Amino acid sequence: MANDEYDFLFKALADSWAIPSRAVVLIGDSGVGKSNLLSRFTRNEFNLDSKSTIGVEFATRSIQIDGKTIKAQIWDTAGQERYRAITSAYYRGAVGALLVYDIGKSSSFENVSRWLKELRDHADSNIVIMLVGNKTDKRHLRAVSTEDGKAFAAEHGLSFIETSALEATNVDLAFQEILTSIYQIVSSKSLAEEGDVSKKFDPSQGNNISLSQEKSQEEQKGCC
Numbered sequence: 001m002a003n004d005e006y007d008f009l010f011k012a013l014a015d016s017w018a019i020p021s022r023a024v025v026l027i028g029d030s031g032v033g034k035s036n037l038l039s040r041f042t043r044n045e046f047n048l049d050s051k052s053t054i055g056v057e058f059a060t061r062s063i064q065i066d067g068k069t070i071k072a073q074i075w076d077t078a079g080q081e082r083y084r085a086i087t088s089a090y091y092r093g094a095v096g097a098l099l100v101y102d103i104g105k106s107s108s109f110e111n112v113s114r115w116l117k118e119l120r121d122h123a124d125s126n127i128v129i130m131l132v133g134n135k136t137d138k139r140h141l142r143a144v145s146t147e148d149g150k151a152f153a154a155e156h157g158l159s160f161i162e163t164s165a166l167e168a169t170n171v172d173l174a175f176q177e178i179l180t181s182i183y184q185i186v187s188s189k190s191l192a193e194e195g196d197v198s199k200k201f202d203p204s205q206g207n208n209i210s211l212s213q214e215k216s217q218e219e220q221k222g223c224c
Helices: 034-043 081-091 106-110 112-122 146-156 171-200 211-221
Strands: 008-010 023-027 056-065 068-077 094-102 128-134 159-162
Touching: 023 034, 023 171, 034 056, 034 068, 034 094, 034 128, 034 171, 056 171, 068 171, 081 112, 094 106, 094 112, 094 171, 106 112, 106 146, 112 128, 128 146, 128 171, 146 159, 159 171
Parallel strands: 008 068, 023 068, 023 094, 094 128, 128 159
Antiparallel strands: 056 068
C-alpha cells in the first residue's frame, strides 16, 4: 500500500472526524526517553546520544487495526520548563498521550501528577492517556516499582505499561494499544453520529408532519 493510502489519519491540529486529524503526544520530564520511544516506534532506531528535544518534533507510522490502515502522527514534546508554553499548545490538538517516566528516576515519577494535571487542563476531556514506565533495561537502577506505576494509573483512570526503547520491549505494544483505543472511540462516535442523522429522517420517529397537522397549525395561525 502506498504511503498516502490510509483509512484514518491521527495527526496534529486539524478537526475532522471522518479523518481524525489529531496527534498522539509524548509528554514527561526531560531525559525519560520520549524521543527514543518515538524513533523506536516509527523507524525502529535507538540513539545512544539522543539530545533533549527543543520545542516539538514529530514522526509518523501506519499500522493496521481491524483491517483499517491507521496513519499515526506522534508528537515528541520537550520536557524542559522553558518550552512548556509551546508544548502545552499541542495538548489541545491531541487525541492520545503517552505520559512517560523513567523507572530509574523517582523524581520523574513524582512529576507525573503535574504533567497529568497540565494535560487535562488543556486537552480534550476524551483524550486517551497511557502511563509509561520507560527504561526497564536499567533493572539494577529501578527506583519506581511496577506496582507503584500500576496503582497511580488505576487511581487516575489511565492504562499502564512498562517499556524499554533500548531493547524495543513493549514499545510497539504501547503504541498499538493507545491507537486501538483511539480508533475504537472514533469508530463509536461515527456510528453514533450516523445514528443521529438517520433518526432525523426516520418517519417512525414522528418527524414528518401530516397534512392534517399542517392544517391544524394553519388554523391556529389564523385570526378570528
